[in-house]
Amino acid sequence: GEDVEQSLFLSVREGDSSVINCTYTDSSSTYLYWYKQEPGAGLQLLTYIFSNMDMKQDQRLTVLLNKKDKHLSLRIADTQTGDSAIYFCAESIQKGGKLIFGQGTELSVKP
Amino acid sequence: DAMVIQNPRYQVTQFGKPVTLSCSQTLNHNVMYWYQQKSSQAPKLLFHYYDKDFNNEADTPDNFQSRRPNTSFCFLDIRSPGLGDAAMYLCATSGDRGPAGELFFGEGSRLTVL
Numbered sequence: 001g002e003d004v005e006q007s008l009f010l011s012v013r014e015g016d017s018s019v020i021n022c023t024y025t026d027s028s029s030t031y032l033y034w035y036k037q038e039p040g041a042g043l044q045l046l047t048y049i050f051s052n053m054d055m056k057q058d059q060r061l062t063v064l065l066n067k068k069d070k071h072l073s074l075r076i077a078d079t080q081t082g083d084s085a086i087y088f089c090a091e092s093i094q095k096g097g098k099l100i101f102g103q104g105t106e107l108s109v110k111p
Numbered sequence: 112d113a114m115v116i117q118n119p120r121y122q123v124t125q126f127g128k129p130v131t132l133s134c135s136q137t138l139n140h141n142v143m144y145w146y147q148q149k150s151s152q153a154p155k156l157l158f159h160y161y162d163k164d165f166n167n168e169a170d171t172p173d174n175f176q177s178r179r180p181n182t183s184f185c186f187l188d189i190r191s192p193g194l195g196d197a198a199m200y201l202c203a204t205s206g207d208r209g210p211a212g213e214l215f216f217g218e219g220s221r222l223t224v225l
Binding site: 004040044088100101102103 | 151154155156213214215219
């Protein structure tokens, strides 16, 4: 079956690195995504990774994929207060196919 | 400029009184989705349209219906809202041209059922 799990809360200090973790169960997942949701707003795509990749870096964001353990992580370097939001991990087995979301990790950044 | 627009942003209805939520898009995307998001839970896909083809999720209650009269608009109809239907309803679109099938979300419609 399809299931995506995340821890619910993470609190860090401004300037530290944040690491948000996600596990998924569907081994046929082809695309894995990180979406960000700010208060009162819709979800916005942050980054994505194909299942044949181990790592993807995009400015302050680093995505690591361990396909054997079905574990995905998002590292935010030099976390800022503006990074405070809920971060959703999601998987899809095909491009443009339906996304299965985790329940979201609320990141709180303290000054 | 907003590309996926949902109306209304906040909707209050009474138990059993039908409600319609709307979504419009300027992206000319062929796929439109409706997700239900309850507090501290994952967004849950209710159904989606691939062009005019309607795809219902197996566990979506019959109480939820959808219409897509044209490419730009999609509606979510809740025929007899119950207290358990109070949630944020998210509309999203995707097109075939993106490299990874990115979904573009609206800001959501928050439904309260009294």
